[in-house]
Amino acid sequence: MWQRRDALQCVSIEIRPVTVLSRQYNNIYFLNMQTIGFSNNVFWGRYKNIYSWRLIKEIKRAGAKTVELIVDPLEFDSELKKLAPHLKEFKSVSFHLSGQYFYQNDLPTKRLLDKIRDYYYLVGARQAVIHPDRIKDWQVFNQYKMNWAIENMDSRKSDFQNPRAIGQLLKNLPNWGLVLDLNHCYDNDPTMKLAADFIRQFKKQIGEIHLSGYQNDQHHHALLYQTKQTILIDFCRRLKVPIIIESPIYQLTDLKKEFDYVVKNLK
Numbered sequence: 530m531w532q533r534r535d536a537l538q539c540v541s542i543e544i545r546p547v548t549v550l551s552r553q554y555n556n557i558y559f560l561n562m563q564t565i566g567f568s569n570n571v572f573w574g575r576y577k578n579i580y581s582w583r584l585i586k587e588i589k590r591a592g593a594k595t596v597e598l599i600v601d602p603l604e605f606d607s608e609l610k611k612l613a614p615h616l617k618e619f620k621s622v623s624f625h626l627s628g629q630y631f632y633q634n635d636l637p638t639k640r641l642l643d644k645i646r647d648y649y650y651l652v653g654a655r656q657a658v659i660h661p662d663r664i665k666d667w668q669v670f671n672q673y674k675m676n677w678a679i680e681n682m683d684s685r686k687s688d689f690q691n692p693r694a695i696g697q698l699l700k701n702l703p704n705w706g707l708v709l710d711l712n713h714c715y716d717n718d719p720t721m722k723l724a725a726d727f728i729r730q731f732k733k734q735i736g737e738i739h740l741s742g743y744q745n746d747q748h749h750h751a752l753l754y755q756t757k758q759t760i761l762i763d764f765c766r767r768l769k770v771p772i773i774i775e776s777p778i779y780q781l782t783d784l785k786k787e788f789d790y791v792v793k794n795l796k
Contacts, residue, residue, distance in 0.1 A: 557796035564620055564771040565791060566733035568739075571778040575600075580608035582615045588757030591784035592728040592792070594620040597662065597737075597773045600657070616652045621771065623737065624649060624657035627746055639672070646673050658708045661689045661698060678706040679728065683749060690717045692730045695713055695759060707731050709768070711761045712740035712775065716749060724764050734763035738765055741776040751784060753777045754790035762794040766789060 567588045572579040587597055596619050602609055604627075616622050623646065628756060632638050649657060656676035664673070666669075670677055679698060682689040689695060690713070709731075714724035728735070742751035742758050753761065753776055765772055776787050 544582055547683040559745065562593045563765070563769055563795070565774070565788065566593035566597065566619070566621075566771065567591070567624065567774045567778075568597040568599065569789075570597075570599045570625070571775060571784075573781060575777070578608060580605055580612050582612060585615065586613060586644050587781050587784055588635050591788040593769050593788060594697065594703045595622065595771050595773070597625055597658075598625045599627060600624045600645055600648060602648060603641060606644070612755055613648070613652055620697065622652050622654045623771070623773070625661040626657060626663075628660055628663055631663055631665050632659070632669060634669040639667055641775070642673055646675060656706065658737070660686075661695075663687050667702065670695075676706065676736070677702075677704070678708045680708040680739065681713050683710070683716040683751070690712050691723065692726050695727070699731070705734075707734045708737045709735050710740055710775075711764055712739065712741045712743050712750060714764075715743045715761055717759070721760055721764060728764070728767050732768065735768055735770060738768060738772045739774050740765060740774050750775055750777050752787055754783075762791055765795060 530636070569579045569585060569588070572584055576584055585596060596616070598609075600609065626632075626645065630638075630641065632642075645657065650656075654675075656678050658678040658680050660682065661679045662682060679702075680687075681695055681697070684690065693709065699707065707727075709724070709727055711724055712725065716720060717723055721744070740753070740755040740761060742750060742755055742756035742761070744751040744756065772791070774791060776783075776789060777789075
């Protein structure tokens, strides 16, 4: 049973206006400039507080124009509030919902989504992505006017790795978008034909790319500047949407090295 924390307190900052974009316009929104950033999850397990401005500021110093936050206001409510005023320094902010919960049409889920919605509008987020295998009842999301997206899964999951499975979901979710995780594509098919199939079938629905190097271990993610897997970066050119780098950061100097490697190979 989840425990509800205190209601979201007022934060005295400038609140960004939010427009819930129709999915068919997402690619046009970022047409002239491919925005590149990092997920704060790149620090997970190696840094104590992945929501500290000291760490997030290093993402910006590396050259990132966007950032994606793992949002879990039940566990990190105060940390998220402290970070909120600083996020206006990025061109855009997106959310990734926590994978430790199952989302269903019940009161605990609604309490969680209420907090996520409040934070979404507070910082002017552009979309929120969730792993489809964590959703038990899709109807609960209809109550929240946000840009929702699902993500294709890697080989460790039992489903949602291919266009057929994703297509069956999106057919019933006309207002949802897709985040294309190229690491997950490579994990399932190193030839990257799978990635090409995803792009061919869902180009209009794809609103963001997740990018990282691949290694065949329990983590599956690696630094691209070390693996030299430029085939993953090559597919980014086919979509003019924001790129969120998810490569694990072991030292803060890895941020700049990884960012520069991606930018160099996108040219």
